[in-house]
Amino acid sequence: LNTYLAGPRINQNISFGAQLIRNRIWRATVEPGGVVYSDLGGRPDQATFTPPSIDAAQYNSQVVWAEDEMTLGRRLTIKFGARVDRIEGLSTDAPAVDSQFQDTGTTIAGLGRLLLWTNVSPRFGVNWKLDEDGSTVLRGTTGRYYDPITLTSIEAVHPGIAVTTLARFNPATNGYTNSISVTDPRANLAYDSNTK
Numbered sequence: 001l002n003t004y005l006a007g008p009r010i011n012q013n014i015s016f017g018a019q020l021i022r023n024r025i026w027r028a029t030v031e032p033g034g035v036v037y038s039d040l041g042g043r044p045d046q047a048t049f050t051p052p053s054i055d056a057a058q059y060n061s062q063v064v065w066a067e068d069e070m071t072l073g074r075r076l077t078i079k080f081g082a083r084v085d086r087i088e089g090l091s092t093d094a095p096a097v098d099s100q101f102q103d104t105g106t107t108i109a110g111l112g113r114l115l116l117w118t119n120v121s122p123r124f125g126v127n128w129k130l131d132e133d134g135s136t137v138l139r140g141t142t143g144r145y146y147d148p149i150t151l152t153s154i155e156a157v158h159p160g161i162a163v164t165t166l167a168r169f170n171p172a173t174n175g176y177t178n179s180i181s182v183t184d185p186r187a188n189l190a191y192d193s194n195t196k
Helices: 151-155
Strands: 002-005 010-029 035-040 043-049 053-072 076-091 094-097 103-108 112-129 137-143 164-170 175-183
Touching: 010 094, 010 151, 043 175, 053 094, 053 151, 076 151
Parallel strands: none
Antiparallel strands: 002 010, 010 053, 035 043, 043 164, 053 076, 076 112, 094 103, 112 137, 164 175
């Protein structure tokens, strides 16, 4: 919303508004058959076993902002305002799927609220005509700005992300029974709820 107020010496253009934002993601990644085989010289060598991987995230944001653009006389315009953001980042519960993308009827619990931010962002600007015809103008702006939350940073720590096992083929057992490594993509990741 905005309103324009005309006065004998000062004109004002006052505006204010609000935003409600909800952004979320749920993703299932399935390796067909749950395994990828790698041969060496035409013979079985390694297999990578990956169960269905699930991740989910959400953020909610409530925003209010206001600004006032004041024109003083014919040569000076000053603009000032502020924005207040309340942002909540969530690792949400997510439905599990099987290797055929079918719902299993189970739910993988998320980590809940990972952060809650309340940020105030002031802004200020000036526009000053240095000569009468406005051919030379001095302009300046300053403000405080914050990055928004990205869902990718939240979903990277979801408990539903699959652990991958790499195994070597063993001719004695005629199977991929020699474990080489187990990789948990979340093993060295965490989300610091005190991040600002």
